[in-house]
Amino acid sequence: xxxxxxxxxxxxxxxxxxxxxxxxxxxxxxxxxxxxxxxxxxxxxxxxxxxxxxxxxxxxxxxxxxxxxxxxxxxxxxxxxxxxxxxxxxxxxxxxxxxxxxxxxxxxxxxxxxxxxxxxxxxxxxxxxxxxxxxxxxxxxxxxxxxxxxxxxxxxxxxxxxxxxxxxxxxxxxxxxxxxxxxxxxxxxxxxxxxxxxxxxxxxxxxxxxxxxxxxxxxxxxxxxxxxxxxxxxxxxxxxxxxxxxxxxxxxxxxxxxxxxxxxxxxxxxxxxxxxxxxxxxxx
Amino acid sequence: xxxxxxxxxxxxxxxxxxxxxxxxxxxxxxxxxxxxxxxxxxxxxxxxxxxxxxxxxxxxxxxxxxxxxxxxxxxxxxxxxxxxxxxxxxxxxxxxxxxxxxxxxxxxxxxxxxxxxxxxxxxxxxxxxxxxxxxxxxxxxxxxxxxxxxxxxxxxxxxxxxxxxxxxxxxxxxxxxxxxxxxxxxxxxxxxxxxxxxxxxxxxxxxxxxxxxxxxxxxxxxxxxxxxxxxxxxxxxxxxxxxxxxxxxxxxxxxxxxxxxxxxxxxxxxxxxxxxxxxxxxxxxxxxxxxxxxxxxxxxxxxxxxxxxxxxxxxxxxxx
Numbered sequence: 158x159x160x161x162x163x164x165x166x167x168x169x170x171x172x173x174x175x176x177x178x179x180x181x182x183x184x185x186x187x188x189x190x191x192x193x194x195x196x197x198x199x200x201x202x203x204x205x206x207x208x209x210x211x212x213x214x215x216x217x218x219x220x221x222x223x224x225x226x227x228x229x230x231x232x233x234x235x236x237x238x239x240x241x242x243x244x245x246x247x248x249x250x251x252x253x254x255x256x257x258x259x260x261x262x263x264x265x266x267x268x269x270x271x272x273x274x275x276x277x278x279x280x281x282x283x284x285x286x287x288x289x290x291x292x293x294x295x296x297x298x299x300x301x302x303x304x305x306x307x308x309x310x311x312x313x314x315x316x317x318x319x320x321x322x323x324x325x326x327x328x329x330x331x332x333x334x335x336x337x338x339x340x341x342x343x344x345x346x347x348x349x350x351x352x353x354x355x356x357x358x359x360x361x362x363x364x365x366x367x368x369x370x371x372x373x374x375x376x377x378x379x380x381x382x383x384x385x386x387x388x389x390x391x392x393x394x395x396x397x398x399x400x401x402x403x404x405x406x407x408x409x410x411x412x413x414x415x416x417x418x419x420x421x422x423x424x425x426x427x428x429x430x431x432x433x434x435x436x437x438x439x440x441x
Numbered sequence: 442x443x444x445x446x447x448x449x450x451x452x453x454x455x456x457x458x459x460x461x462x463x464x465x466x467x468x469x470x471x472x473x474x475x476x477x478x479x480x481x482x483x484x485x486x487x488x489x490x491x492x493x494x495x496x497x498x499x500x501x502x503x504x505x506x507x508x509x510x511x512x513x514x515x516x517x518x519x520x521x522x523x524x525x526x527x528x529x530x531x532x533x534x535x536x537x538x539x540x541x542x543x544x545x546x547x548x549x550x551x552x553x554x555x556x557x558x559x560x561x562x563x564x565x566x567x568x569x570x571x572x573x574x575x576x577x578x579x580x581x582x583x584x585x586x587x588x589x590x591x592x593x594x595x596x597x598x599x600x601x602x603x604x605x606x607x608x609x610x611x612x613x614x615x616x617x618x619x620x621x622x623x624x625x626x627x628x629x630x631x632x633x634x635x636x637x638x639x640x641x642x643x644x645x646x647x648x649x650x651x652x653x654x655x656x657x658x659x660x661x662x663x664x665x666x667x668x669x670x671x672x673x674x675x676x677x678x679x680x681x682x683x684x685x686x687x688x689x690x691x692x693x694x695x696x697x698x699x700x701x702x703x704x705x706x707x708x709x710x711x712x713x714x715x716x717x718x719x720x721x722x723x724x725x726x727x728x729x730x731x732x733x734x735x736x737x738x739x740x741x742x743x744x745x746x747x748x749x750x751x752x753x754x755x756x757x758x759x760x761x
Contacts, residue, residue, distance in 0.1 A: 174559045174560075177554050177557040177559065177560060178560055178564065180554055181551075181554050181555065181560075181564075181568050182568075184551060184554070184572065185568060185571050185572060188547075188572060188575065188630070188633075189571060189572075189574060189575075190590075190596075191575070191583070191586045191587060191590060191630070192574055192575070192578075192586075194586065194589065194590065194596065195582075195585075195586040195589070198589060207592070207594040207595070209594070209599065210599060210603075211595070211596050211599050253478045253479050253482065254479060256475045256476075256478065256479070257475060257476040257478070257479035257480070259475055260471075260472045260473070260474070260475030260476040261472075261476060263472070264471065264472025264473075264475070265472065266472045266473060266476060272476070272480065275483075276483065279483065279487050281684075281687055281739065281743060282487075282491070282736065282739075283687070283690065283691025283692075283693075283712060283735060283736070283739065284691065284693070285691055285693050285711075285712040285715050285716070285732060285735070286491065286494060286691075286715075286732040286733075286735065286736055287487070287490050287491070287494075288693075288715070288716065288719070288732075289494060289497065289715075289719050289725050289728050289729055289732065290489075290490030290491070290493040290494050290497075290729075291490060293493070293725065294489075294490060294493070309486055310486075312482065312486070313483075313486045313487050316479060316482060316483065317483070317487075320479060345471060370577060373579070374577075374578070374579035374580070374581075374582075375579075376579060376580055376581055376693075376694040376697075376698070377693050377694055377697075380697075381720075392579045392580075392581040392582075392694075393581075395579070395581035395582055395584075395585055395698075396581045396584070396697075396698045398585060399584070399585075399588075399698055399699070406589060409585055410585070410586070410589070412585075413581075413582045413585045413586060416579065416581070416582055417577065417578055417579075417582050420577045420578075421574070421577060424570075424573070424574070424577055425570075428570050428573075431573075432569075432573070432638055435576075435634075435635060435638050435639075436638060436639060436642055
């Protein structure tokens with residue numbers, strides 16, 4: 158279909174076919190170099206990290222840094238904290254957010270346009286503006302250095318996004334579906350759970366992935382609301398290395414790879430949904 | 442004897458008669474019930490803290506007494522008299538515009554490449570997936586990885602030395618001449634996938650008939666790009682550019698982790714100034730005032746942009 162039309166439009170030529178592909182491959186190589194370098198450095202023996210000329214592939218592969226990471230409970234604690242925080246943020250944002258989105262989408266709410274505009278403006282607010290008040294408020298409540306504080310702080314920017322994305326997604330689902338379910342005797346809530354949710358699943362996955370990634374990579378609120386490794390996510394551990402006296406490059410590359418691996422796997426599995434989440438963020 | 446039907450009816454009638462007022466109220470206002478948790482949360486954790494910042498910015502805050510006394514616009518005056526503050530504002534604009542320029546250029550170029558009709562869809566999908574990867578990285582991970590590349594004995598310096606661009610290893614993150622450029626590079630690396638994806642989806646929504654018509658009229662590739670493609674994707678480009686500028690303007694993590702304001706003040710941007718002012722130097726009141734100034738700057742930028750977009754005719758179709 159498209160191929161025949163394109164044949165009629167332009168002549169197939171070497172430049173049109175090979176050149177874009179070559180450029181793309183070059184860009185991939187250059188732009189993903191940091192990623193490759195990070196992973197490869199983590200499995201290189203220490204002496205090979207700064208060779209001249211720099212060699213990309215290691216001659217010997219050693220996983221000793223990963224062994225060190227997994228044996229040190231300190232870093233495992235950071236890692237576990239990240240999972241906990243990101244998991245809760247995703248769960249809370251999705252539940253509260255999709256319920257709210259359902260309400261905005263299906264019910265006449267006075268001032269809904271204003272509220273939705275407000276959530277939009279909220280997203281444009283730089284998080285730094287909330288740094289000082291959060292520090293004071295959470296200290297006053299006595300939630301300093303707890304999971305709760307970090308989770309709530311992260312929800313402040315994931316929730317508006319989830320509401321926006323789910324509302325636009327739910328708007329595309331016809332109301333006939335749940336009306337049919339209710340005619341058959343289901344309550345609103347049951348209709349929501351059994352009929353709407355399965356249909357809205359892709360949107361949920363996209364919004365959830367976005368929330369998870371946002372919370373996992375978050376640094377600022379976690380830094381200000383925690384001390385030590387008790388409740389801090391892994392981004393804090395990575396940033397620590399910059400203030401350390403001794404730098405073991407292979408060690409920190411291993412930590413960095415460990416920190417990024419869950420997101421990369423998530424992305425490989427859910428690529429289309431994650432991209433949908435990205436694009437929904439700017440659709441107004 | 443009541444039949445099954447009559448018994449059921451009686452039960453329903455009894456149930457309805459005893460439905461508590463609360464239940465009925467909730468049922469009739471179900472929409473509000475649904476949005477209540479979200480609204481309550483946002484009021485508590487977004488609106489209230491923000492109002493608190495406003496109040497702090499016009500007060501004098503003494504931590505030991507936890508007292509707030511109204512001092513009008515004193516904090517703002519103090520800020521504008523601080524030369525570091527003005528340098529910071531300048532740095533932030535440089536940083537934001539630089540990041541926008543690099544990431545937009547990259548994103549646009551990659552989107553155009555990925556939109557080529559001549560490439561197979563699998564190739565395009567895999568490439569797009571790979572090219573999105575940098576967006577997934579936290580600022581901390583990106584900072585760590587790029588520090589390795591920026592190392593005096595690292596990859597970039599190797600290229601610089603062998604290609605003769607520099608005689609001594611360049612300290613990318615510690616040299617006042619290079620620091621800003623380096624952080625711009627790191628942030629652009631993280632940022633370009635977003636622009637690329639947005640522009641790509643906008644490109645894909647351009648109807649093919651336009652290209653066919655252009656070919657029939659004998660348009661060259663360059664003509665097609667400037668006269669057809671660009672005007673159609675201009676709204677999206679402008680929107681995401683605005684978003685990217687705002688995001689880079691308020692970005693804190695990278696500066697804090699990598700350079701902490703840079704050698705001297707060369708990479709100190711607004712968010713980092715707020716952080717330092719609030720937690721190290723001058724106190725929460727001045728820090729809040731700085732946050733408010735930042736918010737107002739971004740707000741006015743957005744308003745100007747929105748005005749241009751709707752009235753000024755930057756939207757598609759109004760400018761011909």
